[in-house]
Amino acid sequence: MTSVxxxxxxxxxxxxxxxxxxxxxxxxxxxxxxxxPAWEEAVKRQHDAYVHWNTFINNRDGADPADAS
Incomplete structure (x- = not known):
């Protein structure tokens, strides 16, 4: 598969x-x-998902943000 x-x-x-x-x-x-507690968990999950996506999109070396943790 290509990098794209x-x-x-x-x-x-x-x-x-x-x-x-x-x-x-x-x-x-x-x-x-x-x-x-359910709201706090949902807020954290949504925040973390956004951070992972945003980090991936803006990462110039193409590394998976989950690998950087």
């Missing part, structure tokens, strides 16, 4: 994770459950 394909596949996987985390938060908003 690898980039596209990894970016898509990270975006799917970010989308799932955001959807989880929005479900809690719809349920009017925006405080407590």
């Amino acid at each position: 394909d690898d980039f596209r596949i990894k970016s898509h996987a990270l975006l799917m994770d970010l989308d799932a985390a955001t959807a989880q938060m929005m479900q809690l908003v719809s349920a009017r459950s925006v405080s407590g």
